[in-house]
Amino acid sequence: MFARFPDARRAGPMTAHLRAALDAGPMNRFQWGAVAVCVVLNMLDGFDVLVMSFTGRSVSQEWGLRPTELGLLLSAGLVGMAAGALFVAPWADRIGRRPMILGALVVSGTGMLLSALSQSAVQLGALRALTGVGIGTIIAGSNVIAGEYASRRWRGLAVTLNSAGYAIGATLGGLIAVGLLDTHGWRSVFLLGGIATLAAVPLVAVGLPESLDFLVARRPPRALESINTLARRLGQPPLERLPEAPTPTAGVAAGFRELLSPRLRRPTLTLWAAFFLTMAGFYFVTSWTPTLLVEAGLSGSQGLTGGTLLNLGGIFGATAIGALAARYALRSVLMAYLAVTAVGLAAFVAATSSLAAAFVLGAVIGVTANGCVAGLYALTAVVYEPRIRATGVGTAIGIGRIGAILAPTVAGGLLDGGWTPQQLYLAVGVVYVATAALLPALRTGRPAAHPGAATTDGAREAPKAGETLTAPTARPESP
Numbered sequence: 001m002f003a004r005f006p007d008a009r010r011a012g013p014m015t016a017h018l019r020a021a022l023d024a025g026p027m028n029r030f031q032w033g034a035v036a037v038c039v040v041l042n043m044l045d046g047f048d049v050l051v052m053s054f055t056g057r058s059v060s061q062e063w064g065l066r067p068t069e070l071g072l073l074l075s076a077g078l079v080g081m082a083a084g085a086l087f088v089a090p091w092a093d094r095i096g097r098r099p100m101i102l103g104a105l106v107v108s109g110t111g112m113l114l115s116a117l118s119q120s121a122v123q124l125g126a127l128r129a130l131t132g133v134g135i136g137t138i139i140a141g142s143n144v145i146a147g148e149y150a151s152r153r154w155r156g157l158a159v160t161l162n163s164a165g166y167a168i169g170a171t172l173g174g175l176i177a178v179g180l181l182d183t184h185g186w187r188s189v190f191l192l193g194g195i196a197t198l199a200a201v202p203l204v205a206v207g208l209p210e211s212l213d214f215l216v217a218r219r220p221p222r223a224l225e226s227i228n229t230l231a232r233r234l235g236q237p238p239l240e241r242l243p244e245a246p247t248p249t250a251g252v253a254a255g256f257r258e259l260l261s262p263r264l265r266r267p268t269l270t271l272w273a274a275f276f277l278t279m280a281g282f283y284f285v286t287s288w289t290p291t292l293l294v295e296a297g298l299s300g301s302q303g304l305t306g307g308t309l310l311n312l313g314g315i316f317g318a319t320a321i322g323a324l325a326a327r328y329a330l331r332s333v334l335m336a337y338l339a340v341t342a343v344g345l346a347a348f349v350a351a352t353s354s355l356a357a358a359f360v361l362g363a364v365i366g367v368t369a370n371g372c373v374a375g376l377y378a379l380t381a382v383v384y385e386p387r388i389r390a391t392g393v394g395t396a397i398g399i400g401r402i403g404a405i406l407a408p409t410v411a412g413g414l415l416d417g418g419w420t421p422q423q424l425y426l427a428v429g430v431v432y433v434a435t436a437a438l439l440p441a442l443r444t445g446r447p448a449a450h451p452g453a454a455t456t457d458g459a460r461e462a463p464k465a466g467e468t469l470t471a472p473t474a475r476p477e478s479p
Contacts, residue, residue: 018212018227021234023152030209030233034149035158037208038142039165041101044197045135046169048112051193052077052128053287053307054177055186062186063121071412074287076125078405080132081139086398088133089140090256090391096220097141097390098210104141105201108134112194116187136401139166140394147381148211148389156325156378160318163374167314167366170286174308209233217387258388259395267383268392270441271376275400277435278338278372281428283404285345285369286310288411289362292421302355306362313366318374320367325378331439334375338436341368342429350422372432376400379442 022031052059052074060070084104092100111131118124143162150158173193180188212230215223219242228238259268290307317337324333344365351357376396384392411424 018231018234018236021236022149022212025151025234027151027154028235031149031151033207034209035146035161037203038146038158039161039168040203041105041138041142041200042162042165043169043172044108044193044200045139046166046171047173048108048131048135048169048193048197049077049081049166050170050173050286051112051177051189053290054174055181055189056287057291057303058181058186059121059124065121067412067415068409069121069412070291071409073121073125073128074408074412075405076128077132077135078283078401078408080129080134081136082132082398082401082405083129084133084136084138084398085140085394085401086136088137089394089397092137092141092144092390092394093214093388094218096210096214096218097145098204098208101138101141101145101208102201102204104134104137105197105204106134107131108138109194109197109201112190112197114194116190116194136394136397140390140397143377143381144390144393145208145211147378148213149209155382156330157319157322159378159381160322160325160371160374163318163370163377164315164322167312167318167370171308171312171315174305178305178308213387213389256391256395259384259392264384267442268396270438271380271383271396272399274435274438275376275380275396276403277431277438278376278403279400280403280407281341281345281431281435282369282373284407284411284424284428285365287408288424292424293358306359309359309362310366310369313363313368314370317367317369317371321371321375322378325375330375330379331442334372334379335436335439337368337371337375338432338439341365341372342432342436344368345425345429345432348425372435383442 056070056074059065059073065073088104089100108131111127111134115124115127115131118127139162143159146158146162147155173189176192177189180192209230210226212227214220215227215230220226224239224242227242231238258264286307289310290303293303293306321330321333321337324330344361348358348361348365351361377393380393380396381389407428414424
């Protein structure tokens with residue numbers, strides 16, 4: 001019952017009962033509400049992250065930027081996201097997920113507003129990095145909270161819905177950019193994004209609960225009151241007192257060290273490599289596709305439409321992989337997604353001779369490429385126990401951001417060096433194939449916390465002689 005949240009079981013039977021209500025009970029309105037707030041946060045992040053992709057051509061024309069310089073601008077926000085995920089998000093294991101998200105929203109929104117006022121590429125790049133710090137922190141924190149408030153059966157769907165939110169935000173960003181660029185210029189797109197991000201602060205303050213696992217493990221001021229508020233909203237009886245203190249939560253530095261302990265080293269390194277390669281491919285596709293479609297012969301508006309279709313496809317891809325995770329082992333589904341993405345990329349640029357074929361293929365790539373990222377998020381959320389979960393998820397995302405940072409910049413350099421769009425897409429297809437080859441190594445993921453619990457690939461450990469399972473572990477538990 002407590003395989004995914006061992007710290008909750010050590011905290012005592014009272015809080016373990018709440019954890020069980022979350023894990024095994026049906027999803028109620030409160031739980032879906034928490035997931036919905038996280039989805040909204042990811043929608044904002046999708047808009048904020050890809051705003052540079054939508055405005056890149058206009059910015060380049062205004063300031064006369066070369067492809068390499070535009071690539072640096074596309075990467076600047078990703079540098080900030082890596083810093084936020086690696087160095088800021090892990091502090092959520094110490095001070096709380098919710099306050100970290102609130103602070104990150106202020107940072108991200110302010111960076112977007114100031115970006116609308118930038119007067120040079122250097123200023124814009126610095127502000128994109130600042131915005132990225134906030135975004136990286138928000139993405140890590142929201143994925144953790146969405147996973148913790150979902151039941152075991154729907155945990156994969158809850159996490160992948162966050163990625164669907166990201167794709168929705170990116171799609172809306174592309175549609176909005178089409179209208180704003182022609183009438184108000186590229187600065188208006190940043191302005192709108194900043195206003196929307198800051199408007200989410202009261203939404204989070206009212207509608208996003210703190211992590212139950214954090215409250216039990218760290219015990220901030222008024223922890224008992226907060227836990228009982230959650231208990232009421234879950235339809236459970238309140239606690240009269242806090243149970244015996246659990247094992248102290250690891251500090252940030254200790255949390256990083258534990259990720260590479262003998263017990264977690266192999267799944268951690270596998271996840272890092274998978275995130276690095278997948279995000280490199282994903283951010284190349286989403287950042288450069290509008291520009292490269294124009295290079296391949298389409299008009300500016302057609303290139304922007306093609307980029308928007310990639311993100312539109314992502315809405316369905318992220319949702320579909322989450323639904324499949326409730327029925328099949330996610331690792332196998334994820335490997336299939338990676339293979340289909342590689343094939344689609346190999347054929348994409350060649351399909352531009354037919355506008356309809358290019359758009360259809362772009363939407364398919366959007367489904368699978370976004371689904372790959374969503375699947376990795378879902379997989380990572382169940383590898384690490386609560387006391388280091390924000391550190392584990394944040395670090396994996398941060399490593400992925402390094403690949404995301406390098407991809408747009410390297411692509412710009414290769415274009416300057418004479419590479420064609422077709423060669424670039426073929427190379428990225430190879431990256432997706434390499435990622436699929438890594439995933440079988442996750443078979444040796446985090447040991448289960450009790451006999452009979454599911455491992456990360458859906459297998460079950462046999463109980464020892466004389467032991468029985470505390471609850472049946474259905475196939476849907478598998479990530």
